[in-house]
Structure formats: C-alpha cells, structure tokens
Amino acid sequence: MFKKILFQLHWFFGITAGLILSIMGVTGAIYSYEQPIQKWLNPDSYTVQVENRAKLTPAEIYQHFQITQPKIKINSITIHQAPDASSSINIEKEGARKGFNVMINPYSAEILPEVKGREFFQFIQQLHRNLTVGPVGKQITAACTLILIYFILSGLYLRWPKKHSFKQWFSIKPKLKGRNFLWDLHAVVGTWVVIFYLLLAVTGLYWSYDWWRNGMFKVLGVDRPQPEMQANAGKAKQTEQMRGAGTSAEQVRGEKTTSANAEGHGKGREQSKLDSKQIALAYTQTWTGFHAQLKQDYSSITLSTPKKADGTMDVSFVDAIPQHERARNKAIYNYQNNQIEKIELYADKKLNEKIMSSMLPVHRGSFFGPVYQFLVMLAALSMPLFFVTGWMLYLKRRKQKQLTLAARHHTAIIDVDPHATPWLISYASQTGVSEQLTWRTATNLQAARQPVTVKALQHLTIEDLQNCPQILFIVSTYGTGEAPDLAITFVKKIMPHSFDLKHLKYAVLALGSKEYPETYCSFGHWLDTWLQQNQAQAMFNTIEVDNANAADIEKWTTALAKISKLELSHMHIEKVFDEWTFKKRELLNPNSLGGPVFNLEFHTVHEVVWQAGDIAEIQPGNSLERILAFLDKYHIASNTPVNELNLTIQQALWNRNLTVEVEPFANMQHLLEQLPILPTREYSIASIPEQQVLRLVVRQQSDTDGNLGLGSGWLTQHTQVSEQIAMRIRTNPSFHLINDNRPIICIGNGTGIAGLMSLIHARVRLNYTENWLIFGERQQAHDFFFKETLEAWQTTGMLKRLDLAFSRDQAEKNYVHHKLHEQQDLLKTWITQGAVIYVCGSIQGMASDVDHALVEILGETQLNQLRENGRYKRDVY
Numbered sequence: 001m002f003k004k005i006l007f008q009l010h011w012f013f014g015i016t017a018g019l020i021l022s023i024m025g026v027t028g029a030i031y032s033y034e035q036p037i038q039k040w041l042n043p044d045s046y047t048v049q050v051e052n053r054a055k056l057t058p059a060e061i062y063q064h065f066q067i068t069q070p071k072i073k074i075n076s077i078t079i080h081q082a083p084d085a086s087s088s089i090n091i092e093k094e095g096a097r098k099g100f101n102v103m104i105n106p107y108s109a110e111i112l113p114e115v116k117g118r119e120f121f122q123f124i125q126q127l128h129r130n131l132t133v134g135p136v137g138k139q140i141t142a143a144c145t146l147i148l149i150y151f152i153l154s155g156l157y158l159r160w161p162k163k164h165s166f167k168q169w170f171s172i173k174p175k176l177k178g179r180n181f182l183w184d185l186h187a188v189v190g191t192w193v194v195i196f197y198l199l200l201a202v203t204g205l206y207w208s209y210d211w212w213r214n215g216m217f218k219v220l221g222v223d224r225p226q227p228e229m230q231a232n233a234g235k236a237k238q239t240e241q242m243r244g245a246g247t248s249a250e251q252v253r254g255e256k257t258t259s260a261n262a263e264g265h266g267k268g269r270e271q272s273k274l275d276s277k278q279i280a281l282a283y284t285q286t287w288t289g290f291h292a293q294l295k296q297d298y299s300s301i302t303l304s305t306p307k308k309a310d311g312t313m314d315v316s317f318v319d320a321i322p323q324h325e326r327a328r329n330k331a332i333y334n335y336q337n338n339q340i341e342k343i344e345l346y347a348d349k350k351l352n353e354k355i356m357s358s359m360l361p362v363h364r365g366s367f368f369g370p371v372y373q374f375l376v377m378l379a380a381l382s383m384p385l386f387f388v389t390g391w392m393l394y395l396k397r398r399k400q401k402q403l404t405l406a407a408r409h410h411t412a413i414i415d416v417d418p419h420a421t422p423w424l425i426s427y428a429s430q431t432g433v434s435e436q437l438t439w440r441t442a443t444n445l446q447a448a449r450q451p452v453t454v455k456a457l458q459h460l461t462i463e464d465l466q467n468c469p470q471i472l473f474i475v476s477t478y479g480t481g482e483a484p485d486l487a488i489t490f491v492k493k494i495m496p497h498s499f500d501l502k503h504l505k506y507a508v509l510a511l512g513s514k515e516y517p518e519t520y521c522s523f524g525h526w527l528d529t530w531l532q533q534n535q536a537q538a539m540f541n542t543i544e545v546d547n548a549n550a551a552d553i554e555k556w557t558t559a560l561a562k563i564s565k566l567e568l569s570h571m572h573i574e575k576v577f578d579e580w581t582f583k584k585r586e587l588l589n590p591n592s593l594g595g596p597v598f599n600l601e602f603h604t605v606h607e608v609v610w611q612a613g614d615i616a617e618i619q620p621g622n623s624l625e626r627i628l629a630f631l632d633k634y635h636i637a638s639n640t641p642v643n644e645l646n647l648t649i650q651q652a653l654w655n656r657n658l659t660v661e662v663e664p665f666a667n668m669q670h671l672l673e674q675l676p677i678l679p680t681r682e683y684s685i686a687s688i689p690e691q692q693v694l695r696l697v698v699r700q701q702s703d704t705d706g707n708l709g710l711g712s713g714w715l716t717q718h719t720q721v722s723e724q725i726a727m728r729i730r731t732n733p734s735f736h737l738i739n740d741n742r743p744i745i746c747i748g749n750g751t752g753i754a755g756l757m758s759l760i761h762a763r764v765r766l767n768y769t770e771n772w773l774i775f776g777e778r779q780q781a782h783d784f785f786f787k788e789t790l791e792a793w794q795t796t797g798m799l800k801r802l803d804l805a806f807s808r809d810q811a812e813k814n815y816v817h818h819k820l821h822e823q824q825d826l827l828k829t830w831i832t833q834g835a836v837i838y839v840c841g842s843i844q845g846m847a848s849d850v851d852h853a854l855v856e857i858l859g860e861t862q863l864n865q866l867r868e869n870g871r872y873k874r875d876v877y
Contacts, residue, residue, distance in 0.1 A: 006154045013151065017144045018387035020131070024141060025383025027128035028200070032364035032377055034121045035325060045103045045112045050083040055106040058303045059283035061089065064109040066276050075099045076304040077283070079106065081297075081320075086112055129207070142208035148201045151386075152194055155187075186389040189382060196365075196379035203363040220352040274309055282306050285335035286313045293340050296320075298329075311336035319347070323354075324361040392607055417449040424468045428457040428475040428487035428523070431615065431732050433548055433573065434511055438474045440571045441509075444557070448566040457487040458868070462494060465501060470539075472560075473527055476511040481519030483526075485734060489868050495527075501536040507563075508542040509556050515679070520544070539563045547679050548573045575680070577619050577726035580604045580694070582719055588697070592782040593808060597751060598716050599686075599785075600696045602727065612688050612762040613735035613755060613838075613875065616696060618681045619726035620714035621654040630658045634671075642668045655726075681711025682730070684755035684840060684875055688762050694727075697754040697785065735838065735875040737762050743770035743835035745827070747816055747850055749805075750777060752841025753785050755875045759838055764798045771798065772830065776805035776816040776846070801826075816846060817853040824857045831858065837866065839874045847876040 030037075039046045056064070058077040065072050073092040076099075080087065086103045093100040103112040123132070130137030172188045205212040217224040274282070286303055297320040304314040315331045323346070331343040349357065354367075361367040365376030423445055427438040435456075442452045455464065457475065465471070478484045483491050508531075510524020521544045528542045540559045545552040553571060561568040584601035622630075627650055631638055638650040645652055649668050656675035665671040687695035700716050701709035708717060719725055737759050738744070744763065746756040753775060763771050773790065777783035783806065793799035803823065807813040820827060831837075839850055854863050854872075866872040 006157060010151065010154045013147045014387070014390040017147045018390055020140060020144045021148055022384040022387045023131070024128055024144065025380040027124045028364070029377045029380035031121060031124050031128055032366070032373065032380070034124075038115060038117050038121070041117050042113070042115050045115045046086055047084045048086050048105050048107070048112070051107045053107060055079060055083075055087065056109055057284070057287050059280050059287060061087065061104065061109050062276075062283050062305075063280050065089070066280075074305055076302050078300055078302040080300045082299070085300075138208065142205065145201050145204050145208060148197060152198050152201070155190055156194065186386060189385060193379040193382060196376050199365075200363065200376070200380070203359060206359050206363070217356060220356055222352050222356040224356075274306060278309070279305055282313055282335050285338070286315065286333050289335060289338045290315055290331070290333045290340065312341065323347075324358065324366040326358050326361050416446075416451050420450050421469050422451045422453065423470055423472065424453050424455065424464065425472045425474065426455050426457050426460050426464075427473075428484045428490075430476055430478045430484035430486075430734055431730065434474050434476045434484075436573060437509065437511075437545075437548075437553065437571075440573075441472065441474065441556075441560070444568050444571055445560075445564075445566070448564075448568060450564075450566070457483075458489045460490055460494075462499065465494075465499060465504065469503065470505040472507050472509070473524070474509045474511070475524050475527060477519060477521055477523040481522035483523045485867060485872070485874055487523075489864065492864060495530050499534050501531065501534040504531070504536040505539055506531055506536050507539040507559070509545060510542050511545045511548070513679075514546045520546075548575075575617070575619075575728060577617075577728045578604060578606060578608070579724045580727045582721050582723050582725055583693070585716065585721055588785050589782045593778050594750075594783065595700045595702070596716070597697060597699045597783075597785065600698055600715055602694045602696075602725070603692075604694075608689070608694075608729060610685060610689060610694075610729045611731070612685075612737045612758040613732050613873075614685050614758075615682050615730045615732045615875075616685050616694065617728050617730050618683065618711055618715065619655055620678055620681055620711045621718070622656070622658060622678075623713070623718040626658060627653050634662065636668075636671075640668055642672065644669050645672075678710060681714075682877075683711075684752070684758070685729075686754035686757045688758055688765070690765060691761065695754070695757075697751045697757075699751050732875065735840070735873050738836050738870075741766070741768045741770065743772065743800075743830050743833055745772045745774070745830060745835050745837045747774045747820070747837065747839045748841040749775065749816055749846040750841055752839075752846070752876075755840035756838065757786060757789075760793065760799065764793060769797055770800055770833075770835075772801040772803075772835075773799060774803045774805070774816050774819050776807065776814075776819075778806060778808045780804065780806040780809055815849060817849040820850065820853045820857060827857060831862075831866070834871075836871045836873065839872075839876060841876060843876040847874060 058079065061077050062074060065074060072089075075090040075092060078088045078090070085106070087106040088101050088103050090099040090101050103115060104110060105112060126132045128141075130141060170188060170191060172184060202216075206216060207213075214224065283303060283305075294317075298317040299320050299322065301315065301317040304316075306313050312332050312334050315333050316328045317331075318328055327346045329343070329345050329347075332341045333339075334341045346354065355362055358367055365373035423442075425438050425442050427434045429435040429438075438454055442454050445452050457473070475487070476484055482488075508524050508528045510521035510528075512519070512521035512524070514520055521542075524542055524544070528538070532538065540563060543552065543556045543559060545556070550573075553573070557568050557571055560566070580602040581604065582600070583603050584599070586599040588597045588599050628638065630653065631650065636649055638648065640649040641647070642649055642652045649671075652668070652672060653675070655678050656672065657678050658675065660675060662671065662674050665674065683696045683698060685694060686697050687693055696715070698712050698715050701712045703709070707713070715725075735755065744759065746759060748756045756773060756775070760771055760773065763769075771793075777785070784804070790799065790802060794802050803819045805814045805816045805819050807815055837854070839847055841847060851863075858866070863872060
C-alpha cells in the first residue's frame with residue numbers, strides 16, 4: 001500500500017508539476033552557459049585587435065571618461081590580462097542594482113559595440129526563477145523544486161529491484177517497444193541524472209526559502225553573514241530612493257541589463273566624497289602598489305572606485321586558472337600607506353566556505369569543472385523527456401491491464417560463463433515478430449550466462465555457417481510460402497550450394513499462420529531441410545508458431561532448456577490493445593463487380609505515433625447473434641457472471657473462438673479456458689498522424705456459406721459507428737518511407753491503395769514531388785478509390801505520374817504489371833535516378849506478377865540488389 005501511494009503521488013505530481021520543471025530545466029541549461037554564449041555571439045565586444053603597446057591603466061581609463069563623458073559615474077574598472085581581451089567599466093545606471101557593464105577597448109578606451117543577447121538572458125533568468133510573474137511565480141517554482149526532490153526519492157524507491165544489476169539499472173534497451181520502451185527510457189535516464197537533479201534541487205532552494213538557506217549554512221557549519229546582508233540591503237534601498245536619474249541610454253549605447261562581472265561592488269553607492277583628481281590618484285597608486293605586492297598571477301583584476309576618503313580601495317581578482325567563473329579573490333589596499341591591509345584568497349577557504357560563497361557555480365555545475373557542468377546542462381535539457389514520457393505512460397496505463405515485466409530487464413547480463421559454447425541466433429522477419437522473438441531468446445540465454453550473437457539472415461555468411469558450433473534460426477514465412485523479402489539474398493546466394501556442416505548443431509523456430517495451411521511455416525521447414533541435406537545436426541524438430549501463439553513459443557523455450565540444460569525464463573509476445581472510437585464507415589465502390597470496399601476511420605483520445613507504412617492490428621469479435629446462439633446451444637443464461645473477470649458470460653465471449661469443441665465445464669471460467677482468443681487481423685494504415693485520423697481500407701470477405709470474414713465482418717458490419725474497438729499499431733520497418741527526396745514508385749491494387757496512400761501523404765507534407773503511382777482495380781467508374789485526392793495531387797504536381805489499370809473496362813484485361821512493361825524505359829530512368837519501389841496489395845496475382853515483370857525489365861541481379869539496398873519494399877498479403 002505504501003508503494004502504491006508513492007506511485008500515485010509520483011504520477012500525479014508528474015502530470016501537474018512536470019511542465020514547470022521542464023521549463024526550469026531548459027531555461028537553466030541555457031542560462032548556465034550565458035557567458036560563453038554571449039562571448040560567442042559578441043566577438044567584437046569581448047575581443048579586440050592586439051596593439052604593440054601596453055593596455056591603459058585604470059587611472060587612464062578613468063581620466064578618459066572624465067574628459068569625454070563626465071556625467072558617467074564609474075563604480076569599478078576591470079582589466080583582463082589576455083592581450084586581445086577587452087576591458088570593462090561598471091557604471092551607475094537607474095534600475096541596475098549592481099551597476100551596468102560597458103565593454104571598452106583596453107588600448108584606447110573606446111566603447112565597444114553593444115552586447116547582444118542581454119535582454120534574452122534576462123528573460124531566460126526570470127523565466128527560470130519565477131516564470132516572469134514575480135513573487136507568485138517564485139513560489140510556484142520553489143514548490144516544484146521540492147516536488148523534484150520527491151520525484152528523485154520516490155523514483156528510486158519505486159524502481160528498486162529484487163535483483164541488483166548494473167545493466168538493469170543503467171542500460172537502455174532499444175529493442176523494447178511501446179510502453180515498455182517508454183518506461184525504460186523514463187526510468188533508466190532518470191537513474192542517470194538522479195545525482196544531478198538532487199544537487200540542482202538542493203542548491204536551487206537556496207534562493208527560494210530563507211529556512212532552507214539557513215539550514216544549509218547550519219548543516220555546512222558556515223556562519224551566515226545575515227546582519228551585513230540586511231544592512232547592505234537597507235542601505236541600497238535608501239540610496240536608490242535618494243539617487244537621481246542615472247546615465248542616459250545614449251551614453252552607454254542603450255545597454256539595459258546587468259552582468260556577472262559586477263560582483264564585488266557595493267549595493268547603492270553613495271555620492272563620492274573624493275573629487276576626480278583624488279580618485280584618479282587612488283587608481284594610480286593602487287594599480288602600481290598592489291601589483292608590486294601581489295605575488296601571484298591573475299586573469300583579470302577589478303578596482304572599485306573609493307567612496308570614502310579613508311585611503312582604501314576594494315580590489316578583486318581572478319586566478320590565472322580559476323576553479324570557476326565566480327572564484328574571486330578579494331583585497332583591501334591602502335593606497336596612502338602603500339600596503340595591502342586585508343586579502344582573502346578563494347583557494348585558502350575551506351570546502352564548506354567555498355560552497356556557501358559560490359552557490360550559483362555549485363548550482364550550475366561549474367564549481368566541479370567544465371565536464372560536470374556540461375553533464376548538468378545535458379541533464380537539465382532532458383527534463384522535458386520525463387514530462388513527455390511520464391504523460392505517455394500515464395495515458396497508456398489507463399488503457400493497459402498487464403505489462404511484460406521481463407521486457408523491462410531483457411538485457412540484464414551479469415557475466416558470461418567462459419566455458420559455455422557460443423550461440424548464434426539468426427532471424428528472418430518481414431514485420432518484426434521474428435526479430436522480437438530473437439532478441440527475447442538472446443536475452444534469455446544471456447541471463448543464463450551464455451555468450452550470444454544475433455544476426456539477420458541476410459547478413460549470415462558462409463563463414464558463419466562453417467565456424468559457428470550452434471545456430472538458432474527464427475524465421476517467418478511470407479507471401480505464398482517464401483522467405484521474407486530481406487532474406488531472399490540468403491536464399492539465392494547460399495541455399496543453392498552445398499557445404500560440409502557436420503560440425504553444426506541447429507534448431508529452427510518457424511513462424512506462420514494456420515489460416516494459410518498450404519504454406520504454413522513453409523520457409524522454416526525449407527531451411528530445416530536444406531540444413532539436414534548439408535549434414536547439420538538438429539537439436540530437436542522444427543517448432544511451429546501459429547500467429548505468435550504463447551503456447552507454441554513456450555515449446556521453444558522448453559526445448560532449448562532441455563537440450564542446453566539451462567534454466568530459461570518463460571517468454572511470450574504480449575499484445576496490448578488500445579481503445580479506439582469507430583468514427584466513420586463509407587462504401588468506396590457501390591455497384592462494383594468486386595466485393596464491397598469500405599473507408600474506415602478511427603479516433604482515439606490517447607497519444608499514438610505511427611509512420612507511413614505501419615500496420616493496424618485489430619482484435620475482432622463475435623456478433624451478438626453468434627454469441628447468443630452459442631449460449632443457447634449450451635443452455636447458459638447471458639447474464640451469468642464470470643467472477644474472475646467481473647463480467648457476464650455474454651460480455652466475456654465477445655472475442656472468443658466459439659467454433660471449437662467444448663468439453664463439459666464446471667463453471668464459466670472453465671468454459672473460457674477452452675475457448676481461445678480469436679486471431680487478430682492486420683490492415684495497412686492509409687493515413688498519417690498529422691491527419692488526426694487513422695484510416696483503413698477494408699474489403700468484405702465471405703466464405704462459401706456466405707458468412708462474412710472474421711476481420712472484415714467485424715469492421716464493416718458487426719461494429720457500429722461510435723462504438724469502441726480494440727486496436728494496436730505495429731511498426732512495419734520493411735515498408736517505411738525513405739527519409740530523403742529520392743523518387744518513389746508506388747505499385748498496388750485493390751485495398752493495397754491504403755499503404756500507398758500513407759506513403760504519398762507523407763511525401764506531400766514534405767513537398768517531395770517525385771512520386772509515381774501505378775494502381776489497378778476492376779472498373780474505373782466504381783473502383784477508383786480516393787479519386788479526388790489523387791487527381792488533386794496530380795493537378796498540383798505532387799504526383800508526377802498516375803498510371804491506372806482497370807481490368808474490366810476493356811475486352812482484354814489490363815493489370816498493373818502490364819503498365820510496368822508499357823513504361824519500362826521510364827521505369828529504368830527512375831531507377832537510375834535512385835527511385836525506391838513500394839508494392840502493396842494482394843500476393844496472389846498482383847505482387848507475384850509485378851515481381852516477374854521487374855525481373856524481366858531490370859534483371860534478377862539488379863532487382864536483388866535493389867532489395868538488399870532497401871529500394872524494393874513490399875507489404876503484400
């Protein structure tokens with residue numbers, strides 16, 4: 001219960017205070033590099049041409065301005081040792097509590113160009129400290145800083161694992177997807193920055209609350225100079241009220257903001273009791289005498305104009321190599337007695353005194369050196385990452401019931417058994433499932449201290465086969481029983497040959513779908529046969545997996561554990577669906593000779609990201625009539641409760657396979673255990689996220705008895721508009737759009753227009769016009785899907801070519817592969833220009849015919865090269 005309360009508070013504060021902390025993080029990161037950024041932006045203000053003479057002394061600079069601009073009241077003069085560094089004067093100016101810095105040429109005292117960016121950094125500073133809304137904003141940022149400390153402590157406690165592993169805590173697992181990846185990114189990066197955030201929060205509160213500041217002084221054992229501070233503050237306020245108007249903007253080139261170089265000057269300077277000649281003499285004597293008595297180098301020195309006729313001048317200087325930008329040494333020089341009365345060296349201070357006198361450098365990280373400051377800056381810039389990922393996790397948490405806990409720790413490897421035989425795992429994947437299972441298998445073996453290497457099948461070489469002692473193959477079947485597209489290279493270059501593989505032990509996990517019984521797992525069996533023909537030794541018989549079925553995957557884990565005598569964890573691919581609202585259903589081909597095709601649109605309230613070419617996976621369900629018929633068959637009342645699910649049996653049966661044989665059951669839970677979940681259905685997405693809608697193009701399918709197909713029936717008839725459906729986005733990297741403006745050639749038929757429309761939509765938004773679409777259907781009058789959009793793209797030049805093949809509009813049927821032959825010269829020209837080919841639609845007929853046509857036009861060698869180079873991509877079904 002305690003942990004649950006901590007978690008609830010953690011996410012609640014995250015979605016409320018997270019935005020403010022993100023603003024504070026980004027602005028703090030920018031402000032921490034104010035000085036180097038300003039020097040980079042204003043080289044003419046901070047550097048000068050070196051001249052073959054000495055720099056002007058403070059006295060000469062003072063006298064110069066007394067002559068040229070006598071109204072300017074100089075608080076201090078700073079001289080830098082570097083020959084090309086400018087000098088500066090700090091002058092009194094209305095509204096500038098610590099004075100105003102003016103950059104001057106150290107050889108001529110000429111005022112240098114205005115420093116750009118001061119107003120910007122003043123705004124950034126105010127945004128960081130109080131959101132630019134004064135005391136109220138200061139209280140908000142202070143409260144959020146306290147919340148940051150809670151985030152740090154509660155986050156560490158919530159993440160504390162049962163088993164401690166360095167990689168578990170600090171390693172990002174890029175193979176994770178969806179919510180698991182977001183959680184990993186949030187938690188692991190949070191662990192990286194926890195020390196930085198803790199120090200930022202603890203030091204940031206120094207300026208927020210007096211009680212916190214007093215506590216810091218007490219904890220570090222440093223006396224707080226409170227009375228002096230209060231006295232100076234009161235004196236400054238009184239002086240501000242008594243002082244007249246300051247120097248005009250024209251006299252100082254319109255400068256409006258303060259600078260850190262003004263440190264060391266008093267607040268609210270009183271009217272000088274010395275005349276200009278006495279001040280010039282004080283500057284001369286101090287400059288000469290202090291240099292003679294100071295026994296160390298410095299990078300810059302600041303002399304403050306004396307305000308009292310007591311014969312002393314305040315001097316501050318920075319070491320030649322300072323610890324940080326505010327590590328200043330202070331001294332009082334008596335120019336009448338020609339001696340240093342008091343000197344306070346920063347290097348001589350104790351660590352606790354250094355910390356309390358340098359809180360800003362400690363806060364921004366420069367106190368600990370430039371490397372640490374850079375890391376602090378990166379940590380501060382990453383603050384929005386936690387706000388964004390936290391929000392996404394919160395939104396997904398409301399939709400998801402269970403998480404794959406093992407996926408959070410997949411790459412946790414303690415060490416490797418030096419005596420273990422290395423494993424090579426090779427995968428062939430079209431849509432990513434085989435690859436996902438490969439990485440889970442790899443991390444499972446790694447957790448058992450096994451050395452593992454992973455390679456895609458297309459990268460597997462003859463040397464790998466000849467040198468590796470044991471290989472696991474995890475391969476999908478695609479199309480009409482072939483290998484996935486990228487694995488064609490292995491099939492054509494290696495499998496036609498024979499090798500001596502007596503030494504090789506292997507196992508095959510073959511993925512497929514029993515809905516295609518003629519080609520079920522055929523590539524896996526083909527690969528197994530080839531390995532046996534080359535005398536490789538199978539560890540166990542090929543294991544088949546039907547649609548990522550968990551029981552089939554468990555057989556794989558069990559077989560591996562038995563043959564290797566290792567303790568391996570259970571693994572499965574868990575599919576977590578989100579709720580989407582069905583918003584629109586529109587018949588695209590009324591009166592067509594083909595089956596009805598519908599444009600379907602869905603909306604969701606949570607954040608969803610996908611790319612052009614990705615796939616929507618639908619969890620179909622049963623119609624009410626089918627559920628009631630099943631209940632009537634087994635004499636079950638529709639409102640019978642299923643206590644374990646807190647549902648009625650009618651509700652629980654919505655996504656169950658009701659066609660299987662059912663044995664006598666003791667209760668509703670026992671009945672449900674016999675009814676597997678209906679298989680999912682996948683559809684190419686026809687839209688991109690920027691359109692604010694997820695669009696599918698689905699054709700109704702019917703069996704020989706006239707019953708609608710599982711997926712198409714669910715989407716086109718059984719589910720009503722405004723109802724909820726279960727859907728998840730699945731990335732389809734093998735069909736993703738290229739990220740440059742090379743030409744693309746889109747080829748498809750029927751509902752394959754969906755995947756092609758998403759690609760072209762994305763290209764149009766990028767203003768890439770080298771797009772060619774070859775599309776085929778039955779009748780132009782009825783089956784020209786998205787005609788208005790395509791013609792508009794053609795008219796505006798976004799679609800350079802549109803070739804249509806409507807097979808039933810003439811006596812001799814005309815298909816898309818015929819269009820390829822007709823335009824083969826143009827096709828070769830586009831390929832020469834770097835074009836990428838995308839094919840989307842039915843594997844039966846269209847995709848196979850297109851493949852043959854491309855072989856005839858380009859040659860098999862060139863087509864294979866295009867495939868290997870990612871320039872021939874297919875999404876066919």
